[in-house]
Each structure stands twice: as C-alpha cells, then as structure tokens.
Amino acid sequence: MSNFTLITGRTLEQGRTLEIGKFTKDYMDRCAICEINPEDLKKIGVESGSNVKVKTAFGEVVVKAVSSPSSSPNIVFIPMGFWANAVVNPNTQGSGMPTFKGVPCEIEPTTEPVTPIYDLLKKFHKKPYEYKFSEHSDPSQPQNEYTVSNVVCCFCGCICDDLEVTVKGSKISSVRSACAIGTAKLLNYAKERVYKPMIRKNGEFVETSLDEALNTAAKILAEAKYPVLYGWSSTSNEAMRVGVRLAELVGGVLDNTAVCCHGPTVLGTQQTGVVKATLGQMKNRADLIVYWGCNPIFAHPRHTIRYSAMAKGRFVPGRKGRKIIVVDVRPSPTTKIADLYVQVNPGMDYELITALRMAVKEHTIEAPVVAGVPREKILEIAEMLKSAKFGVIFFGMGLTMTSGKGRNVEEAIKLVQDLNEWTKFVLLAMRGHYNVTGTNAVMTWLTGFPYAIDFSRGYPRHNPGVTSATDVLIREDADAALIVASDPVSHFPKKAIEHLSKIPTIVIDPRWSPTAALADVFIPTSFVGIECEGTVYRMDGVPLRAKKILNPPDGILSDEEVLEKLVEKVEALKLGR
Numbered sequence: 131m132s133n134f135t136l137i138t139g140r141t142l143e144q145g146r147t148l149e150i151g152k153f154t155k156d157y158m159d160r161c162a163i164c165e166i167n168p169e170d171l172k173k174i175g176v177e178s179g180s181n182v183k184v185k186t187a188f189g190e191v192v193v194k195a196v197s198s199p200s201s202s203p204n205i206v207f208i209p210m211g212f213w214a215n216a217v218v219n220p221n222t223q224g225s226g227m228p229t230f231k232g233v234p235c236e237i238e239p240t241t242e243p244v245t246p247i248y249d250l251l252k253k254f255h256k257k258p259y260e261y262k263f264s265e266h267s268d269p270s271q272p273q274n275e276y277t278v279s280n281v282v283c284c285f286c287g288c289i290c291d292d293l294e295v296t297v298k299g300s301k302i303s304s305v306r307s308a309c310a311i312g313t314a315k316l317l318n319y320a321k322e323r324v325y326k327p328m329i330r331k332n333g334e335f336v337e338t339s340l341d342e343a344l345n346t347a348a349k350i351l352a353e354a355k356y357p358v359l360y361g362w363s364s365t366s367n368e369a370m371r372v373g374v375r376l377a378e379l380v381g382g383v384l385d386n387t388a389v390c391c392h393g394p395t396v397l398g399t400q401q402t403g404v405v406k407a408t409l410g411q412m413k414n415r416a417d418l419i420v421y422w423g424c425n426p427i428f429a430h431p432r433h434t435i436r437y438s439a440m441a442k443g444r445f446v447p448g449r450k451g452r453k454i455i456v457v458d459v460r461p462s463p464t465t466k467i468a469d470l471y472v473q474v475n476p477g478m479d480y481e482l483i484t485a486l487r488m489a490v491k492e493h494t495i496e497a498p499v500v501a502g503v504p505r506e507k508i509l510e511i512a513e514m515l516k517s518a519k520f521g522v523i524f525f526g527m528g529l530t531m532t533s534g535k536g537r538n539v540e541e542a543i544k545l546v547q548d549l550n551e552w553t554k555f556v557l558l559a560m561r562g563h564y565n566v567t568g569t570n571a572v573m574t575w576l577t578g579f580p581y582a583i584d585f586s587r588g589y590p591r592h593n594p595g596v597t598s599a600t601d602v603l604i605r606e607d608a609d610a611a612l613i614v615a616s617d618p619v620s621h622f623p624k625k626a627i628e629h630l631s632k633i634p635t636i637v638i639d640p641r642w643s644p645t646a647a648l649a650d651v652f653i654p655t656s657f658v659g660i661e662c663e664g665t666v667y668r669m670d671g672v673p674l675r676a677k678k679i680l681n682p683p684d685g686i687l688s689d690e691e692v693l694e695k696l697v698e699k700v701e702a703l704k705l706g707r
Contacts, residue, residue: 132174132236132237132238134166135205135235136186136217136231136234137205137208137476138230139425139527139528140210142428143160144209144211145285145314146311147159148211149311149314149318150314150321151318151322158244160209161212162193163196164195164206164208164237166182166197166198167203170203174195174238176195177195181241181242181243184235184236185217185236186218186234188623188625190216200460202461205459206235206237207460211620211621213250215620215624217624218233220604220623220625222595222604223535224595225397226582227389227390227391227530227531230390230527231459231527231532232477232531232532251619251647254624254648277295278295278679280293281294281677282666282677284564284565284657284659284666285315286561286564287561287564288432288437288669289666289669290308290309293306293312294306295316297680302679311431319657319660322641323640324646325683325685328343329651329652330651340653340685343651344653344695346650347653347696348700348703351382351696353610354610355381356382356608357380357609358602358603358608359373359376359383359385359612360611361387361613361615362569362616363386363387363388363563363615364615364616365614365658365664366568366666366676366688367569367673369658369664369690371572371576372697373614373693374573375697376697376700380585380704381587382610383582383583383586383598383608386566386570387562387616387621388580389581389582389594389599389600390621390622391530391561391562392562393530393594395525397540398536399539401540402544403543403547404557407558407670408670409436409668409670412438412522412556412558413443414445415445415520416438417446417519417521418454418455418515419455419524420454420523421454421464421468422456422524422528422529423458423459423525423526423528424525424526424560425458425462425464427462427467438524449467454470455470455511457472458528459476472503472507472511473502474501474503478501478502479528479532479538480534480538480541481500481501483541485503485508489509490512490545515549515555516553518553518555520554520556522555522556523542523546523555523558524557539559542557561669564659567671568665577590577592579591579592581594582597600622603625613638613639614638614639614689614693615638615640615655617639617644618630619647619648630645634650635651636649637649637653639652640656640657653692654686656682656689658676658689659676659677663678
C-alpha cells in the first residue's frame with residue numbers, strides 16, 4: 131500500500147461520454163480509472179489496466195489503474211464522477227464546496243472488479259428501480275431536412291453561439307463547429323431518456339400522468355419542514371425565476387451547482403471585488419494569458435480557439451502575439467501550448483499567489499522555494515505579468531476545490547488588482563455548467579444572494595457552510611429535495627448522497643440519471659437549446675438566447691412550464707388557493 135495525493139477533475143472523454151450516457155460501459159471505462167505515474171505504478175506493484183483500490187479517510191473505491199506520464203510522482207487523478215466522489219473529503223470548510231482536490235489517499239492492488247453505477251447505488255438505498263430507456267418517434271414532428279445556423283451550445287460556460295445543426299427526419303443528423311463534447315450532447319440528447327412521469331407506489335417506480343406526478347411532488351414539498359431545492363445551472367433563466375418563487379413558498383434552501391464548482395469564487399469576489407472584462411475584449415486585446423488550476427483544452431475545448439490562446443484578435447494576431455503561462459499541480463494537455471509551465475505543490479496555490487504579489491510589489495522573498503516553485507521563477511513570472519499590455523488570468527477549480535477555497539480566489543483577485551497599478555489585467559472564472567453564471571445572476575437579482583439561500587425564516591439568508599445544499603445534506607437537516615436539471619448523486623460526496631437517498635426526492639430533468647434512480651418522483655422535461663428556447667449567460671456574464679431546434683416529444687413540457695404548474699399546486703396546498 132502506497133500513499134498519494136488524489137486530484138479529481140474533468141477530462142475530455144469524461145465529458146463526451148457523459149453526454150452519450152452515464153449508464154454506458156464507455157462512460158464507466160472513461161471515469162472509473164485512476165491515472166498514475168509509471169514509476170508509481172511500479173512502486174504499487176501493478177500494471178496499467180489492472181484494478182486498484184483507492185482508500186481515503188472518507189471511503190474506498192475500486193478503479194482501473196492507467197499509466198499516465200502527465201501524472202506527477204505521488205499525485206494520482208480520478209476523473210470527476212461517481213467513483214471519484216466516493217472517496218473525496220466532504221468538509222466544505224464553511225464554503226459549501228467539498229474538498230475534491232488534494233485528498234490524501236492510499237492505493238493497493240486488488241482483484242475486486244470495478245463496480246457499475248447501479249451496483250454502487252445499492253450501497254446507498256434499497257429502493258427498487260427499473261429504468262426503460264426508449265427511442266421516441268413522433269409522427270407530428272416535421273420529417274423534412276433543415277439546417278439551423280448560429281445555434282447556442284448548451285454544454286459549458288463558453289456557450290459557443292456559432293454552431294450549425296442539421297435536422298433530418300425529426301432527429302439531429304449532423305453538427306458543425308461544435309467541440310467533441312457539444313457534438314456528443316446534440317447527437318445523443320435523446321438517449322437514456324424516459325418519456326413518461328414516474329412515481330413510487332409500494333416502493334416501485336410506475337408510470338403515471340403528469341398531473342398525478344405534480345400532485346405527489348407538491349404534497350412532498352408542502353409537507354416538508356426544510357426542503358432543499360438544488361440544481362438550476364443547466365436550465366434557463368426563466369425556469370430559475372420560478373424556482374426562486376417556489377423556494378420562498380416552501381421555506382427551503384435554494385442552491386445551485388456553483389456550490390460544488392465556483393461557490394468559493396463568489397465568496398472571494400464578495401470580499402474583494404473583481405476586475406473583469408468580456409471574452410471578446412480578452413480575445414481582441416490580451417497579449418498575456420495565464421491558465422491557473424484549469425485545463426480548458428479538456429474542460430472547455432473551444433475556449434482557447436475562440437477566446438484566448440489561439441484566437442485571432444483585433445489587436446493581437448493570435449498565438450504568436452501572446453505569451454501563455456500555465457500554473458497547475460500536474461501537467462495537462464493545456465501545458466503543451468504554454469510558453470511557461472509552473473508546477474505548484476498541491477494545496478499551496480495561496481502561498482504562490484502571495485509570493486507573486488510580493489514580487490509585483492517589489493518586496494523581498496526570503497524563501498528560496500515557495501510552494502515548490504524556485505524564487506527565481508517567481509520573479510520571472512512577476513516580470514512577465516507586469517510587462518503585459520493586457521493580461522488575463524483564467525482560473526479553474528484548482529483554486530476553488532482545494533484548501534483555502536474562497537481565500538485562494540480572494541488572493542488571486544488581489545494579485546490582479548496589484549497588477550493594475552502597472553498595466554491592464556483582468557480575471558475570469560472558467561465556469562462549467564452552461565448557465566451557472568446565469569443562475570448566480572438570477573438568484574442575486576431576486577434574493578440578494580447568488581447561492582446557498584435559506585428561506586426557512588420567510589426571507590432570504592446566505593451563510594455558505596450552513597445554508598449550502600452540500601452541508602445541509604451532510605448534516606442530515608433536509609427532509610425533502612427537489613432536483614432540477616442536475617445530478618448531485620454523480621457529483622456530491624458520498625455522505626451527502628447517503629442522506630439524499632433517505633428523504634423524499636423529486637427530480638425534474640430531461641434525462642434519466644443516478645439521481646433519478648433514487649427519486650420518488652421523476653418528471654421528464656425538454657432540453658433548453660434543443661427542444662425549447664431560453665436565456666442563458668456565458669461565463670463572462672453576456673446573455674445569449676438559446677434557440678429551439680426541433681419540437682419536444684408530445685406531452686413533454688419545459689422546466690419553466692413544469693415548475694409553474696408545481697408552484698400552483700403547492701400554493702393550493704399551503705395557502706388554500
């Protein structure tokens with residue numbers, strides 16, 4: 131048995147197979163793996179392709195060991211998903227964000243098989259389930275071939291708006307200009323779907339009418355004392371508006387997926403403010419780009435081409451006119467395009483940023499090495515930053531998911547503020563879900579707070595670490611849950627999932643998921659940007675209108691329409707209307 135530091139995160143194949151289907155073998159093969167340095171594999175005594183057991187203080191899981199030269203010695207990587215989250219640290223350190231990176235772990239060889247998702251779910255609950263995926267054919271759909279231009283891709287925070295989608299025989303037949311993940315979503319959106327509402331009767335899922343499903347869901351929410359209403363980042367702003375109204379009505383906790391991605395970014399911004407710009411300004415003007423704790427080539431595949439490193443700007447000719455710095459705990463595909471790669475020790479981003487601030491302000495750095503980076507290199511980076519005409523720091527969950535969380539982001543913002551005494555510098559979070567930025571905006575407009583909002587006293591309160599969905603579930607405070615356009619069972623720590631499996635849960639989503647499998651009510655809806663339109667926000671806060679490409683299946687409503695009906699039924703129960 132050997133000791134390592136575990137890092138989790140997105141990969142291109144994890145994202146692509148996620149959109150093809152979470153219950154496919156391909157998804158398990160891409161996610162139930164552990165990337166390990168070849169020398170470390172020898173130390174453990176296993177070959178690439180063999181199974182290993184990863185153990186932390188919070189759980190254990192069997193995955194397949196994969197030799198990865200990009201993995202640094204003593205650092206192992208498991209792609210984001212059900213298997214990784216079985217062993218991550220649920221402690222949110224008062225931020226709402228569990229610690230998904232920098233978790234001490236032990237690895238040992240094992241002959242045990244890798245466990246499929248449904249078998250893993252059995253460890254959390256004993257509810258019987260049966261899923262029946264089906265292809266839907268609607269003769270009322272137009273059968274002719276047509277092409278829709280300038281389609282908005284509803285996958286990641288880039289929400290690229292230049293796609294060309296061809297529909298043939300009521301199905302999407304081809305996609306142009308999208309990345310591999312966006313293409314996978316559009317071509318496979320109809321897979322792993324259940325087209326009828328379902329409720330549990332005598333413990334088993336049965337198909338039912340939309341009205342009965344809504345009545346059951348309304349009863350659960352109206353009778354709950356402290357429900358959690360979670361998700362929202364993969365739906366439209368219009369649906370979120372109704373969600374806020376519903377949360378206030380039932381006196382619950384309203385939270386979104388920022389709590390497990392960039393919630394700490396919000397906290398850092400609240401403390402310090404932020405110097406921002408649009409992606410268009412960055413593309414046209416930036417001559418120095420820093421990617422800190424992010425891997426856009428995997429997580430946001432078109433980001434470097436459309437908006438940053440490779441993009442041809444109005445005042446910058448493209449890659450040749452830019453310097454690229456990558457700061458991360460391990461090499462990644464993004465480091466291959468860098469002029470300078472800086473490897474920081476896990477969990478020590480705060481120390482490195484502080485040292486950079488000292489160098490920018492021309493204070494003396496006495497330590498010869500900070501966070502694994504020699505003093506000379508820190509001084510070199512500081513000079514590169516100060517010499518830029520227009521610099522950008524794009525940062526990801528390498529800052530938000532490690533120790534320090536919001537403090538890491540706060541220090542990064544202060545570094546950018548310091549640099550603005552010398553030159554023009556801006557900072558932007560690499561947002562994951564396509565409308566998580568919109569979610570934070572809508573909730574702030576309507577409540578004053580961007581996430582982790584508690585309505586239990588009749589008015590909104592915000593106290594991450596106390597009122598965040600993750601903490602509420604981990605503490606076992608919630609007595610019901612409404613999950614909209616999200617799959618927390620695949621992305622929350624094991625302890626949170628354990629409680630979610632014990633309470634009445636309603637899922638409103640276009641697609642079946644591990645969360646739907648343990649729910650008590652499942653209501654299928656249409657896809658924003660495919661089967662219905664809606665307003666979404668790009669990661670830089672620019673609103674775009676997602677188009678409707680084809681008609682939804684007969685009887686399938688949008689999230690907004692379903693939530694409006696649910697609000698009416700809850701009002702009737704709680705207010706006697």
